[in-house]
Amino acid sequence: MQDGSSGAASLGNSSPDATDCVVCGDKSSGKHYGQFSCEGCKSFFKRSIRRSLSYTCRATKNCAIDVQHRNQCQYCRLTKCIRMGMRKEGRRSNETQTAVSAVQRGRLPVTMPSLFPPNMFLRSPFPFMSVPFNPLMTAQFTKPSIKESIFEFAAQTIFATVNWARTSMSNLVKGDQLILLRHSWTPIFIFALAQSNFALNLSTHLTAVTATAASTENGSSSLGSKSEDEEKSEEKPERVFDEPQFQGFQAKIDKIRDFHLDVVESSSLRAVLLFSCDEEALEEKGKIEEIVEKLKSAVDEYCKMNKRSERYHQICECLQLLKSTRNLPISRLFFSRLLGTTPLETILSDLLITPPPPTLPFFPQLPSRN
Structure with a gap:
């Protein structure tokens, strides 16, 4: 019983930093393409969209995308950019x-x-x-x-x-x-x-x-x-x-x-x-x-x-x-x-x-x- 109480109650103890990059968790430099993102993910998304680049995942299309691993799989990184709401038009209609x-x-x-x-x-x-x-x-x-x-x-x-x-x-x-x-x-x-x-x-x-x-x-x-x-x-x-x-x-x-x-x-x-x-x-x-x-x-x-x-x-x-x-x-x-x-x-x-x-x-x- 004690474990169940403390485990779930801890969910509300801290608030997420709204300035974190929604893709990799690095510090955001602002809102780019509709979402808060770091310079690295912003540039990656911009390059991928403007050049219409196509990537391939060498694993199971479920690679971890964080600060340490964001450069290891471009396919999963772009997929996460899109999943997190980054849009090529950049600004909300x-x-x-x-x-x-x-x-x-x-x-x-x-x-x-x-x-x-x-x-x-x-x-x-x-x-x-x-x-x-x-x-x-x-x-x-x-x-x-x-x-x-x-x-x-x-x-x-x-x-x-x-x-x-x-x-x-x-x-x-x-x-x-x-x-x-x-x-x-x-x-x-x-x-x-x-x-x-x-x-x-x-x-x-x-x-x-x-x-x-x-x-x-x-x-x-x-x-x-x-x-x-x-x-x-x-x-x-x-x-x-x-x-x-x-x-x-x-x-x-x-x-x-x-x-x-x-x-x-x-x-x-x-x-x-x-x-x-x-x-x-x-x-x-x-x-x-x-x-x-x-x-x-x-x-x-x-x-x-x-x-x-x-x-x-x-x-x-x-x-x-x-x-x-x-x-x-x-x-x-x-x-x-x-x-x-x-x-x-x-x-x-x-x-x-x-x-x-x-x-x-x-x-x-x-x-x-x-």
């Missing part, structure tokens, strides 16, 4: 900048009731969770604001998740942090959605966001007159989910809610989701697997402490259910209006690297089940 700014504010540029009541933080009573989480969400929304509310919820959730994850992963190299965040983002978002008031009438909310997502993709939100073909396309917008897919999605949401997880179970399950990743590209794979095992051990101990040994197996079942949602089209459903054509991975990368504004909450409210 206006659309990307707008999306990042909106998410950093924790809301869309519309007037909406806050999902974060002031001074409503709750520290988990269990010691292995060192990052504070908010208590139950009680915010209610009127019917005319349904569509705006769910977009607001999505924007706040993405910001709060990255803010919380950054603190939880502070002892890991930046490359692994980004891989873990990209890998776990969808199930973590669905977990938050399942615990929110939106899950109580999901079909209504999804109808609103699906129509918006389709109209955004079809360009129907643009001003000016529309051609006959455009008007016809608006009559039958493409749906992100068809009926069977929606029924399956709703069933997963309902089953997650049926587990009735308490605050400790929810916060620990979210942490396990964050660190559970089978990507071979992880540099500190052994360390990450050890964190997961300590978290699971602590959850098991918590269940036994409450004399509910069978509860641990139920939590593991919920974990597997959430993992099965990784490939769902969450970005198209909930972020089309916020991000436009900007990939969600780009926003996650930018938010993770950019230091967060102070005094903002760590995670959106958990829902009221009443």
Whole structure:
């Protein structure tokens, strides 16, 4: 029990240096090609892109890229540059900048009731969770604001998740942090959605966001007159989910809610989701697997402490259910209006690297089940 507590709690003890090179960990000389990088990696990326150079890995395409080994494999170095978000255009597009700014504010540029009541933080009573989480969400929304509310919820959730994850992963190299965040983002978002008031009438909310997502993709939100073909396309917008897919999605949401997880179970399950990743590209794979095992051990101990040994197996079942949602089209459903054509991975990368504004909450409210 002691090992599980100290191992995971240490994750929040230090903050990553925002000026480190995201590729090799050397000291950054500034932001180059969209990310903080050292002069060496900046020059390497610039040379590779401008000359359209092609490299070959002599190993298994999984070479370590750090200060000591960055020159040993050009293929893996360029791959990591791209994976960490370096872009040949160098600067964020206006659309990307707008999306990042909106998410950093924790809301869309519309007037909406806050999902974060002031001074409503709750520290988990269990010691292995060192990052504070908010208590139950009680915010209610009127019917005319349904569509705006769910977009607001999505924007706040993405910001709060990255803010919380950054603190939880502070002892890991930046490359692994980004891989873990990209890998776990969808199930973590669905977990938050399942615990929110939106899950109580999901079909209504999804109808609103699906129509918006389709109209955004079809360009129907643009001003000016529309051609006959455009008007016809608006009559039958493409749906992100068809009926069977929606029924399956709703069933997963309902089953997650049926587990009735308490605050400790929810916060620990979210942490396990964050660190559970089978990507071979992880540099500190052994360390990450050890964190997961300590978290699971602590959850098991918590269940036994409450004399509910069978509860641990139920939590593991919920974990597997959430993992099965990784490939769902969450970005198209909930972020089309916020991000436009900007990939969600780009926003996650930018938010993770950019230091967060102070005094903002760590995670959106958990829902009221009443």
